[in-house]
Amino acid sequence: MEKRVLKDDNDRVDGILKVTGQAKYFAEYELPGLTYGVLVTSTITKGKITALDTKAAEKAPGVIAVISHLNKPSAAAYEQEGGPQMKIFYTDKIFYNGQPIAIVVANTFERATHAASLVKATYAKEDFNTDFEKALKDPKAKKLQGQADYKRGIENAYKTAVVKLEERYFLPIETHNPMELHGIIADWRPNNQLTVYAKTQGVKATQGTIANVFKIPMENIQVNSEFVGGGFGMALRTWPLEIATVMASKHIGKPVKVVITRMQMFTMVGNRPAAIQTIGLGANKDGKLTGITHRAYGETSTYENFTEGVVNMAKFMYQCDNVNTAYAIVPVDLGVPIWMRGPGEATGAFALESAIDEMAHALDMDPLDFRIKNDPETDQQKNKPFSSKNIKEAYKIGAEKIGWSNRKNKPGSLIEGPWQTGYGVSVGVFNANRGKASVKGILKADGSLHLQSATSDIGPGTGTGMTLIANKLMKIPVNKITFELGDSSLPPAPSQGGSATLSTVGSAVNDVCVALKSAIAELAANSNMDATANFVDVLKKNNLPQIEVTKESQGGKERDNYSMYSFSIHFVQVKVHALTGVVKVSKIVSVGDSGTIVSPKTARSQMLGGAVGGIGMALTEESIIDHRYGRYINNNFADYHVPVNADVPEIDVNFINKPDPYINPMGAKGMGEIALIGFSAAVANAVFNATGKRIRTLPITPDKILA
Amino acid sequence: MKSSDQKPNQGDSRRDFLKKSSVITAIALTPSVAVKAAESNADERFAQLFEKIPLELTVNNKVYQTTVEPRVTLLDYLREELHLTGTKKGCDHGQCGACTVHVDGQRVNSCLSLAVMNEGKKITTIEGLANGETLHPMQAAFIKHDGFQCGYCTPGQIMSAVACVREGHTGSRAEISEYMSGNICRCGAYPNIVDAIIEVKEGGEKV
CATH class of the missing domain: 1.10.8 (Helicase, Ruva Protein; domain 3)
Structure with a gap:
């Protein structure tokens, strides 16, 4: 397979492995003596386990062990007071329905699955509440501050504005549902040596979490995660089920593999929490915003707090002297949430960008003109200029491509048979991050460059982007460059999250390449060679098979002087069927303003993916709970509807592609989040334009259109 | 039995x-x-x-004679017994298409088929699609059009796409989308997948 060469420099470096089935994901490693673990889960929502009968399971064919709080294998940190409340197998408490309470290990998957069904738990039940809206209304229910209140100018200034609105928006729980099921293979060997094959967005984070729980040195733990079948945020932490698997391997002295079920993907690995938001907007008759108020409540669990940036965007996206925000979290008896693509900003943008559209309508203004009119020159929150912002140009490109001139400001104007056509627009914005990472570069006399970093690729194309950065700097052909990742023994890098990998790790690749070039120049000078001599000749003349450099890279003071954000504009055309209420997204134009585009093919794909995720968020996705039992009732792909091929039209992706002068050497800003943030509002706004119906509760299902 | x-x-x-x-x-x-x-x-x-009961089947032109528990799915048999892990498990309920293989030339969700039901049948998985070092045109087209991101649904998408062309369901973008809707891609590569299928269809190579 090594002989196969990619035809285009912009193709994914791991494309051949992925299309031939050779890319190995965590569950696909063959280990001698591998055993299979299956998790037993709680069938009540709150209370205590009073008895756990594991006898039948223990005697079932092929069963090696049943592990629970009754025989908890040693996890040093869990034996101490404090720490997380949900210490798996160190508590008899039930915090939510579907919580893992035991793991059955057997010599085949089928035997473990059967034996797990034989474990019988008896509980002392307690009253519970899984209904977020009910908790919000209950004065006795806890509400915790999720972010410091923010105020600029006059609080609630919208209330006294000439034109004002105050609306409430609801977002249900969504579940990440990457295609690959979560799990881990753990192989605990004598002398506390552990190897895991993990599905993780951060090999160093996984290594650190396991080291903390079992109190063994980081260097004893090897984390491998070369290919990850999607994450969207859910693999940003090491979940209790993974700790359970490590415990099981330690207990039986054999490698244990756990692959959870699709149903368990709804309860064991987090979700996007439900949110209730109120937006107040005030404007003068000319369409200048005079007040913005954004208040949000987010859902969290009772055993762990989770917060995200729901109200961030309101503070800086529009020019307005009077802004105030508040964000609180409300615990319910469900599993703890985790960031899902676009995280809180996507939640917040649905509300804010819907409200902006509503205000434009109230003013009888084109929503695009209204946005342009209120576009800020500087960041009023940080009181700094933006490092780069080409949003007006992006508006122009998108408007032209979608055919915005066909849009009528009066809703319900475009009717063709049973179909009503509408156009909508929305903005997305996310902090343009740059963290700290290290990369090792090995430049060889055979003309190749090998780069290494303990970063991840959950799908965006990390290796491809890094290869292209090195290709540009070193003038080495793409097929002579390799980038190794997903291995905790490589130079450290942060987890893949917050749209920061290309910026963070790419900068370190840049620095390594610069250092390698100067090392070669120095060698050339010392051996009386021309400064422009090819590195292969220089290495050969010096009898060096290779040279290597490791560089740690991070940003400097530029962030003190500039406000750094990535922006996106989403334009959608929808067709709404008047009789059935069906909404079809018929055309999409997305424009990304995220600095230099390093890897055009994978960047475009990321924008496509954001739009597809946005269609799901807008039209279909909702994790539904039967609050009588505290259980999810649509926890599978037949009932939890993610977009399928037929739901997605052609998507026109455009990039401004102008370098940001300050953020990093490439001038590139992150894209993963902005591809999704705001998209759902663009759909809601288009539905309003098509029908005159303003849907403020996602997803926009036919019943809501017809109501 | x-x-x-x-x-x-x-x-x-x-x-x-x-x-x-x-x-x-x-x-x-x-x-x-x-x-x-x-x-x-x-x-x-x-x-x-x-x-365990005896089973003989052909996978990627190789004959396997084994014994297998009747409750083992074709998917788990391929992955755990034969270590052909290119075929993926995404839901185990026939809802996502990640486990799509060809059984006697038809696309099938291998998670919904027990291994023992495939006695004497010819199975093709993603590992058997390329001709040695030469990629199948659909594999090459998926790379060219970036028809994937994380790559997990990709083997199922490609097996389904090949069948879609063979079935003749490639009359329009809409028809392709309809006949590829049994294969979920959470990364959202759908438009690129359709582009890849159109390229293969228009290329006219035998698939």
Whole structure:
């Protein structure tokens, strides 16, 4: 397979492995003596386990062990007071329905699955509440501050504005549902040596979490995660089920593999929490915003707090002297949430960008003109200029491509048979991050460059982007460059999250390449060679098979002087069927303003993916709970509807592609989040334009259109 | 099961079945010994003898003769027994298409098919699609059009896409989308997947 060469420099470096089935994901490693673990889960929502009968399971064919709080294998940190409340197998408490309470290990998957069904738990039940809206209304229910209140100018200034609105928006729980099921293979060997094959967005984070729980040195733990079948945020932490698997391997002295079920993907690995938001907007008759108020409540669990940036965007996206925000979290008896693509900003943008559209309508203004009119020159929150912002140009490109001139400001104007056509627009914005990472570069006399970093690729194309950065700097052909990742023994890098990998790790690749070039120049000078001599000749003349450099890279003071954000504009055309209420997204134009585009093919794909995720968020996705039992009732792909091929039209992706002068050497800003943030509002706004119906509760299902 | 007269009553455990089994009596164990055997490791050996049934099938032109428990799905058989892990498990319920393989030329969700149901059948998985070092045109087109991101649904998408072309469901973008909607891609590569299929169809190469 090594002989196969990619035809285009912009193709994914791991494309051949992925299309031939050779890319190995965590569950696909063959280990001698591998055993299979299956998790037993709680069938009540709150209370205590009073008895756990594991006898039948223990005697079932092929069963090696049943592990629970009754025989908890040693996890040093869990034996101490404090720490997380949900210490798996160190508590008899039930915090939510579907919580893992035991793991059955057997010599085949089928035997473990059967034996797990034989474990019988008896509980002392307690009253519970899984209904977020009910908790919000209950004065006795806890509400915790999720972010410091923010105020600029006059609080609630919208209330006294000439034109004002105050609306409430609801977002249900969504579940990440990457295609690959979560799990881990753990192989605990004598002398506390552990190897895991993990599905993780951060090999160093996984290594650190396991080291903390079992109190063994980081260097004893090897984390491998070369290919990850999607994450969207859910693999940003090491979940209790993974700790359970490590415990099981330690207990039986054999490698244990756990692959959870699709149903368990709804309860064991987090979700996007439900949110209730109120937006107040005030404007003068000319369409200048005079007040913005954004208040949000987010859902969290009772055993762990989770917060995200729901109200961030309101503070800086529009020019307005009077802004105030508040964000609180409300615990319910469900599993703890985790960031899902676009995280809180996507939640917040649905509300804010819907409200902006509503205000434009109230003013009888084109929503695009209204946005342009209120576009800020500087960041009023940080009181700094933006490092780069080409949003007006992006508006122009998108408007032209979608055919915005066909849009009528009066809703319900475009009717063709049973179909009503509408156009909508929305903005997305996310902090343009740059963290700290290290990369090792090995430049060889055979003309190749090998780069290494303990970063991840959950799908965006990390290796491809890094290869292209090195290709540009070193003038080495793409097929002579390799980038190794997903291995905790490589130079450290942060987890893949917050749209920061290309910026963070790419900068370190840049620095390594610069250092390698100067090392070669120095060698050339010392051996009386021309400064422009090819590195292969220089290495050969010096009898060096290779040279290597490791560089740690991070940003400097530029962030003190500039406000750094990535922006996106989403334009959608929808067709709404008047009789059935069906909404079809018929055309999409997305424009990304995220600095230099390093890897055009994978960047475009990321924008496509954001739009597809946005269609799901807008039209279909909702994790539904039967609050009588505290259980999810649509926890599978037949009932939890993610977009399928037929739901997605052609998507026109455009990039401004102008370098940001300050953020990093490439001038590139992150894209993963902005591809999704705001998209759902663009759909809601288009539905309003098509029908005159303003849907403020996602997803926009036919019943809501017809109501 | 061939010996239908020995079918255990509903509600009997496998262990009860072993105790009652006439096969066990045939090898002249007294009931008490049989029970004792069932309580010890001997149980495992019995289980392996009696719970597995012979299976012969062809995967990627290679004939496999094995024994397999009847409850093992074709998907788990491919992944865990044959270590052909290119075929993916995404839901185990026939809802996502990640496990799509060709069985006698038809696309099938291998998670919904028991291995034993495929006796004598010819299976093609993603590992069997390329011709040695030469990629199948659909594999090449997926790379060219970036028809994937994380790559997990990709083998199923490609197997489905090849079948989609063979079935002749490529009349329009809409038709392709419809006939590819059994394969979920959470990264959202759908438009690129359709582009890849159109390219293969228009390329006219035999798929």
